[in-house]
Amino acid sequence: MLKILNLEAGYGKLRILKSVSLHVNPGEIVTIIGPNGAGKTTLLNTISGIIKTRSGKIVFNKQNIQQTAAETIVSMGCSLVPEGRQVFNTLTVKENLMLGAYLQFKNGNKKKIKLELKEVLKLFPVLEEREHQLAGTLSGGEQQMLAIGRALMASPRLLMMDEPSMGLAPLIVKEIFETIVRLKDSGMTVLLIEQNARLSLGIADRGYVLETGQIVIEGTVRELLNNHDVQRAYLGKDYKGIDE
């Protein structure tokens, strides 16, 4: 579904992504883990067209999108839930959701939007209670749900999420991750970026480890969980050998 080949991107003179290659198959949850500053967010922003690609290829549904504008990429079915939620603070919850379906609205697909809205509200019943509240007044967890809901309103085929657990209470994180699994069960493909490796490897099918702009390890979740480097660096299991 998504294929990235030797991608390079950055800000100004900074070269952040150095020859990143990865792929996401339909129906999978793929996670990318890595430390702060590894380029995880840059990677998602580049895929979604917010940052320009320097070189390399991004293929989504057999189409090259490395030079495509962010607005067009959304219309092709690739939605991003940005880091730090980024809801429209000064608009109501309902308006936020409706704007998620902006492109369908433009195409006059009103019936589908209503169905989509029902689905999203079923996924996050809290949002229905808060429908007429300004999005900026929601709690962090509710804002994250709204951000996911807004991305879903575009009825994407690939949902990219940038650290959905950031700054949230563990219980809410659990709820959100359960939702991601439910989305997968309903056929959604998910590309998930997380610092919390234990959580994201818990629900993913495959994973990549991104360090200083390069993919250093890749494999199925089982392979990653059994990998010593991953265990030591991301799962907090130290080498037993040191003490012995």
Add this chain to the structure above:
Amino acid sequence: MSFELLFQYFLSGITVGSIYAIVAVGFNIIYNTTGIINFAQGEFLILGAMVGITLSPFLPLPLAIILAVILTVIIGALIEIIFIKWLKEPSVLRVIIITIGVSILIREAMLHIWDEKVRALRYFTGTEVSSVTIFGAHISPQVLWVLGISAVIVICLNFFFKFTLIGRAMRACSANKTAARLCGINSKRMVTFSFMLSAGIGALAGCAVSPLTQTQYDMGASLAIKGFTAAILGGLGNSMAAVAAGLIIGLLEAFSISILPLAYKDAVAIALLLIILFFRPSGLFGSREKSALKEY
């Protein structure tokens, strides 16, 4: 003070106030999509009026006004496309300074084209001596036109921003540009559109007030300051509140004449602007909740 005199002051305050209100509404449209203040807003009014005045001898009045509005809309779009659109991630301050530059440019161009003569569009109905009598006070029918046009504009705009797709998309752009793009909204196009909209409304307002205030090439700046005061007083971004604030300023100015020398009339609005900025930057009607969520 007799009741008639009081009422006359009241009416003249309402008239001037509705002019300020309409300018303030123009500020709000662009602020609502971009978070910037377009200081060329006053120039849009004068430009619209000038074009209307030039066309009016040759065409029926409504047609002349419509053409003036269309032409100003096109110029508004051109200004945005030429001066703002190509900037990558412009800061708010930079765009504001650009609009100040544009306002000077338009003003000087108008001086070149229309010289410094004071002109006026003809009255929409009746002449300058005809008047309607309400409660013993005389007002020009043009005042009613101005009030009516402002009311229609504000109601339509409110509807537009709340319930239409483009209106919501424009508000989304001002709330969070990146997120708007991720929803598939072409934020650059929305900015162009907001300039066109506020230019059109400015031109319409300029034509409506021209018979009352006369039109000269350099009147835009003072209108812009009064309109800006009204926009701030009402709470930036809120069109209904801007109208109320515009009327309040108009009334304060009108009544200030009875206690202060006429020369201080303009000082009233400026003093008010400073007081608001010091004590309540969210405006009289702006919700503190909402303004806490905004970036200034």
